[in-house]
Amino acid sequence: MLASHKEISKVSVYTFDGNGPTKQNGVTINRYSAPSIFSFEILNTYAYFKLRSRLDDDGVDILHSYNMRLHPVVGHLSNKLSIPSVASLNSYAFIPYRDINIPVNNLLEIYKTMSKKTAGPILRNRMRNIDSFIAISSTVANIYYDEMFPNQNIETIPNMYEPDMFESITEDNSTVNNTMDEVFDILYVGSLRETKGVEYLVKAATHLPTSYQISIAGGGKNKPNLQQLSKELNVDEQVTFFGRVPHKDIKKLYAQADLFVHPGIWPEPFGRTILEAMQYRLPVVATNIGGPAEVIPHEECLCNPEDEVALARTIKRVLSNSTNYGKKNHIYVQQTYSPDVVIPKILDVYKSISSSD
16 A cells, blocks of 8 residues: 555565565565574564665665564664664564463463563663654553653554455445344454453353354364353354454455454454454444454443453344444444555654654
8 A cells, every 4th residue: 555655656575474575566575584493582683684784775765664573673773774764563562461461371471571571671772763653553552651662752543444355345235234134143253362352252142142143253272162162151053163264255254244243351452353344334342442442433332341241232232223333334444444544644654754864
């Protein structure tokens, strides 16, 4: 989207997920293989030697780091080469989850906790060389203000929806209110990590009529536990697990759905699947925590996290007026999250760091 904008002469992409250059929509993607031994310290050191001379040769005017794990090297190169820089805050890569009251215990969390006390301060210091940060929600901005960057410039600019994903949607083939039908299809799309709160959606089925069928699309190590939970609660005929669904096929699930649910229990940075559901004119129910709650324009479509009774009650209430919510969501997402709205905000950040330089 940036490359097609008249104010951008060229976009070069550098990633660490392959080997050799490729092209996508006319944009060159310079792919480098990543180190086999992963750590933020090793990755950033490796990236420095790959990018140092390349940025000079390509005549880069602005650096925009999107992969948070590479923010330290971008900050370092920005300072060393006097190139204005901006970085997107779209995850909590350098913040141990326990610091923001998220109950996660895995190897990455152990590493982040250890790194915070060892090389972490050096990496964070390099990140402070970045001229401006873009947070994808005010939730993310506030957490980074509190935990890492109390004196940095952080702009809140949301993710944009993907225009091509549902380019064939029309009023005729979009989802319509099915309140007169016998069966309602309630959809969740996303990973099945514990923080996503899918267990509460499964539990909510016990408080919903059997005509409310729940479709869960996504994979993860928590899937067997959720399937076992649905059997123990005797809702396994009401809840269907599709597993991982290819991106190209996901639109079929949206087209069949009557309502979309995002039952997260942590301050998730954003909620891209919510935008997708809104594009498909679906009413959306979500919990009032994190970035997803900021995307929902109707307060009555939100409920408290980790409360299956409130979740079921909200689902029934929203479904009773699903056509109205669906149409309003479609208009709202077009007005707020389209590339025509988001891209100019990013360009304004580019202009501000260029002029200040």
